[in-house]
Structure formats: structure tokens, C-alpha cells
């Protein structure tokens with residue numbers, strides 16, 4: 001469960017980390033002006049559970065009350081990624097003569113080691129720093145899972161931060177203190193992420209200008225005191241940051257999960273496979289099977305890119321969107337589909353697929369080869385429709401290879417699809 005910024009700041013403040021003085025949380029712009037004097041500079045911050053609000057216009061600075069009210073009007077009601085801004089955190093704007101840095105504690109999913117990450121390049125996306133200036137990041141894995149950050153580690157991390165910050169050397173002890181406290185928060189509250197970005201070096205010492213905490217839902221049963229502190233009477237549905245594809249799928253009404261990061265750099269030596277399975281079980285199976293066939297027969301050069309679940313009984317329009325989304329996804333080289341019609345109908349599925357391909361051909365949009373199989377409910381109608389459509393518009397459907405019935409196992413269909421895609425690329 002991800003906490004809102006004001007909630008995360010409540011936690012950090014309680015654990016001894018300085019945060020900017022809050023003027024409160026506002027749902028209406030007119031309240032803002034009354035709360036703030038004409039000469040108090042403030043930050044207005046959209047309370048939405050996504051990062052990168054700054055770039056999206058969700059974090060603004062105002063010189064005082066009247067300007068704050070005007071800016072509040074602009075931000076409230078606006079959309080940031082998929083979220084409508086209905087609440088604003090307003091707090092004092094702090095100056096950072098000593099610089100801004102990044103401090104984060106998380107867990108390495110590969111080995112479950114608590115991992116502390118710091119960077120003197122604060123306020124920017126840490127993933128971006130990792131790509132563009134990896135020497136500006138220090139990452140320390142702590143296999144001991146200690147409740148407190150060992151002092152020697154705190155010193156190394158603080159030293160690294162201090163050496164890259166104008167005001168760092170004078171604040172090395174304060175930085176150590178913040179590191180120890182963020183680490184302690186991570187452990188005490190069963191966090192998945194405890195992060196401050198930016199941590200500003202003000203004249204009075206380090207201040208957490210932004211705060212992010214993601215709690216591990218599996219630990220919530222022992223975090224009753226925290227939930228009470230935050231006034232949460234029930235566990236909030238865990239909302240994570242959706243990718244563009246995930247937002248598009250949600251709008252079209254089907255479940256979709258990207259397996260690759262949105263900014264994933266495509267490996268030119270691998271084949272990227274999009275999946276349009278039937279239900280959720282088949283969706284999971286397809287991911288495994290594509291990877292498996294890729295490992296056995298294609299030297300491990302095949303990457304499944306998504307999970308998808310049409311849910312029971314999608315409409316033709318939804319099927320068009322399911323394929324359309326993957327065809328618009330530039331990394332995708334091949335689409336593998338499997339309609340195992342139980343609740344949902346093969347007929348609707350094939351109509352959707354064919355409509356998608358015809359539309360895209362007619363409009364000159366990108367078309368990716370589709371290999372798949374269909375079997376189950378409504379198969380006779382689906383087969384008739386497929387045969388007729390192929391006779392009527394053979395060119396538009398040239399990239400579609402659908403096996404009817406279950407004589408051919410899915411692994412064979414997947415293998416054939418990958419084989420053809422490899423041939424197209426001239427790969428062996």
C-alpha cells in the first residue's frame with residue numbers, strides 16, 4: 001500500500017526526520033488563500049499516488065496566498081497520469097543552499113537484501129541518474145537485515161553524499177542521522193520502499209521535501225498503530241503507478257500488466273512477444289510457455305512483454321483494443337494469441353482480431369504478425385467467419401495465422417510464430 005506524500009511525511013517526522021511546515025491539505029482553491037499570508041512562499045503539491053508530479057505540473061511554487069490560490073485552481077481537477085487531482089498538500093517552500101540529494105531504502109527482489117541507495121543528484125528521477133551518471137549513485141546491500149543501519153555503512157553512505165553536495169561536508173553527521181532514520185522507518189513499518197527525493201540541505205539542516213513510502217501489504221497485520229496514526233480505518237486498495245499501456249487497457253476494460261519497464265531499452269538481438277491469451281490462467285501460462293519455447297529452441301532470445309486477461313466475455317470492441325494495444329507497442333515483434341473459449345466466444349474473438357487487422361491495414365497503421373489458436377465455445381461460427389474473411393480480404397489478413405481446434409498444441413503454435421519472426425529478421 002502506497003502512502004500519500006503527507007502520510008509519508010507524518011511517518012518520517014514522527015521518526016525524527018525534518019519535513020517542511022505544512023499548511024494543510026486542501027480540496028478547494030478558495031481555502032488556500034485564507035490559510036496563507038501574502039508573503040509566505042509555499043509549495044503546492046498534488047496528492048496523487050504517482051511519481052514525477054513535478055514534471056507533470058503537479059508541484060508548483062507560489063510566492064504567497066493569492067498566487068497559491070490561483071495555482072491551486074490550476075492544479076485541482078487536473079489529471080496526472082491516470083489520476084485526477086482532488087487534494088493538494090500546501091507547505092512552506094524551503095531553500096536548499098547546500099544542495100539536494102536522494103536517499104532511498106528498498107529491498108532487492110533477487111535476494112531479499114535490504115538495499116540503501118543514495119545519490120547527491122537529488123530531485124531527479126533516480127532511474128535517470130542510474131542511466132546517465134551511474135557514478136553518482138551508491139548502492140549498498142545489507143544482507144544482515146539489521147533493525148538499525150550499521151554505523152560503518154551509515155558513514156560510507158553519508159560520506160559519499162557529502163562529497164557531492166555543496167553543503168555536504170558540514171552536514172555529514174546530520175546526513176548520517178537521516179540515513180539511519182530512513183533505514184529504521186523501512187524496517188519498523190515493514191516497507192517495500194522508504195524514500196526521500198529530494199532531501200534538501202537547508203540552513204537548518206536536511207529537510208525531506210518529498211517523501212515516498214510503500215508498505216508491504218503482507219506486514220499490515222502488525223502495523224495497526226501506524227494505520228491508526230494515519231487515520232486509516234481500512235487498508236487502501238494498493239494503487240501502483242500504471243504504465244501508458246496499463247492505463248489504456250483499464251480504459252478499455254480489460255486487465256493488462258506490462259512486464260517490462262516503460263523506458264526499457266529494447267535489446268536488438270531479442271524477439272519481443274506480446275500476448276493476447278484468454279483468461280488469467282492462460283495469461284500466466286503463456287508468459288511461461290513463450291519464455292520456455294524461446295529458451296529451448298531459440299537460444300533464450302525471446303522476451304514475453306505482457307500479461308493480459310480479457311475477463312469473461314469481452315466485446316468485439318475490446319478484442320480490437322487488446323490486439324491494437326500490442327500493435328501500437330513499438331517493441332513488440334510478434335503477437336501470440338490463444339482463445340480457449342469457455343465463457344467467452346471464439347466468434348467474438350475472431351471478429352475482433354479481424355476487425356483490428358483490417359482497420360489498421362486500411363489506415364496504414366503498424367501491423368504485427370499474429371500467431372495463435374482458437375478452440376471452444378462458438379467455434380463453428382468462428383471458423384466460418386474466419387474462412388469467409390480470409391477469402392474476402394486476403395491481403396489485410398496476410399499476417400494472421402490462426403489454427404482452429406486443438407490438434408496442434410500451443411507450444412507448436414508459439415514455436416512456429418517465433419520461427420517465422422526469426423526468419424523475417426534473418427536470424428537463425
Ligand code: GDP
Pocket residue numbers: 020043045050051052053054055059092093094095096122123124197198209210211
Ligand atoms: P515528484 O516530482 O512527484 O517527485 O514531486 P516532488 O515533491 O519531488 O517535487 C518535484 C520537485 O519540486 C522536487 O524535485 C524539487 O526540485 C521541487 N521541490 C519540492 N518541494 C520543494 C521545496 O520545498 N523547496 C524547493 N526549493 N524545491 C522543492
Ligand code: MN
Pocket residue numbers: 123197198210
Ligand atoms: Mn520527488
